[in-house]
């Protein structure tokens with residue numbers, strides 16, 4: 001049975017506006033959760049799209065965010081050194097974490113110093129078990145992007161990782177560079193309280209449309225498998241990724 005989750009679709013004129021609005025929504029989410037719970041646990045997305053959002057979190061909401069209660073994880077990582085320009089950890093440090101007073105103990109990178117990514121995946125699952133008390137992790141928020149091929153995190157089309165039902169973190173490979181990856185699996189992504197997809201640019205219009213369609217086969221379009229079982233699904237899009245025509249674009 002297809003699990004239908006009604007996505008909340010937010011469309012903005014450009015990446016600057018979508019990022020500013022998504023940052024405000026995250027700040028509101030954080031404020032709500034931390035009123036009743038000590039920690040807000042979120043998984044960061046890699047790639048280029050979230051950079052502007054991270055900048056807004058670190059500037060517009062620098063003073064409004066309870067950074068000591070924030071715990072940062074990653075949805076996936078490229079299997080490179082942390083100072084490699086392809087590192088998702090490095091990107092998040094430069095755009096967000098180096099500019100906010102979050103305790104170092106609250107930053108939980110996917111370690112990439114092991115001889116093999118599978119060892120890194122096992123190590124990260126231990127980190128998650130320690131943080132979430134051994135239960136299937138329920139992130140307060142998971143940020144995701146979508147590739148032009150419909151991948152999300154490092155769940156790539158036709159990947160065996162898409163069939164994973166037990167492990168929370170697995171190694172993955174992609175034809176693109178860097179080929180070796182480590183990624184959260186669908187059981188974790190779909191156990192999130194809230195998932196935000198961020199997408200901008202005309203090259204994302206087709207994967208976004210496919211992903212939103214419940215009839216889409218996730219094997220060639222893994223992002224379509226992200227349907228939180230008891231959580232909210234939100235899309236933060238610019239007009240181009242939403243496939244909004246130039247005319248209606250002017251209405252945004």
Ligand code: 6PG
Nearest residue numbers: 046047048049145146147152153
């Ligand atoms: C990664 C990301 C990946 C990303 C998409 C979109 O490690 O690359 O986790 O899933 O979100 O590839 O990337 P862009 O934002 O650069 O288009």
